[in-house]
Amino acid sequence: MPDWAEDRIRSSLYRGFMARPRIPLPAAGERPRFLTVGVLRLLGLCTVIVVIGMLPGRLSPHEAGWLGWTGLGLLAAAVTGPLLVGVRRLAARLPLAEALLLALRHAGLIGLGAAFFLFWTFVYLTLWWRHPANAFTGLGDAPRFADFFYYAVTTAFISPPDDIVAHSRGVRSASMIEMLTGFALLAAYLGSFVDWRATKGEPPPDA
Numbered sequence: 087m088p089d090w091a092e093d094r095i096r097s098s099l100y101r102g103f104m105a106r107p108r109i110p111l112p113a114a115g116e117r118p119r120f121l122t123v124g125v126l127r128l129l130g131l132c133t134v135i136v137v138i139g140m141l142p143g144r145l146s147p148h149e150a151g152w153l154g155w156t157g158l159g160l161l162a163a164a165v166t167g168p169l170l171v172g173v174r175r176l177a178a179r180l181p182l183a184e185a186l187l188l189a190l191r192h193a194g195l196i197g198l199g200a201a202f203f204l205f206w207t208f209v210y211l212t213l214w215w216r217h218p219a220n221a222f223t224g225l226g227d228a229p230r231f232a233d234f235f236y237y238a239v240t241t242a243f244i245s246p247p248d249d250i251v252a253h254s255r256g257v258r259s260a261s262m263i264e265m266l267t268g269f270a271l272l273a274a275y276l277g278s279f280v281d282w283r284a285t286k287g288e289p290p291p292d293a
Contacts, residue, residue, distance in 0.1 A: 151215030
């Protein structure tokens with residue numbers, strides 16, 4: 087092949103390569119807003135976990151039972167009241183399912199996460215109070231509140247700790263239920279960001 091023909095082919099290939107559409111990269115100022123808000127909420131939840139996990143002091147079975155039952159009552163009052171009020175207000179102009187999802191979204195990642203972890207922490211406190219010798223292995227005679235919180239957080243992510251193990255049937259059942267409810271709550275929270283009405287109202291692509 088002559089040299090001039092090879093040069094022409096190379097030139098055509100080069101122009102074709104340079105003419106290919108480039109994938110636009112978002113600038114720093116064009117970062118999606120939900121990404122920044124999501125990171126801040128995650129950092130806030132991590133801060134709450136660290137603060138609660140660093141609480142000092144040890145508990146006797148009697149103190150664990152008193153704290154567990156009191157915490158469950160206060161948490162139920164603090165969460166149920168505002169949630170029902172919000173759902174009732176939103177249900178006046180939205181279907182009940184959408185109102186519930188929107189209320190969960192308004193609660194935020196920090197509020198939902200902290201309430202969920204604390205609820206199961208109080209549940210494990212009451213179970214240990216009921217059977218302090220058989221409920222867990224690895225807690226010792228005078229565990230910390232942070233130990234129960236640590237078990238609740240790690241179990242919620244379907245990764246129970248190796249140093250604190252559920253021993254009684256009640257604690258094992260509660261641990262399995264926490265894993266299931268944690269996944270369901272996360273799915274409901276993520277689903278609250280989807281506009282199901284818009285999805286249902288869109289025509290099919292071929293229409």
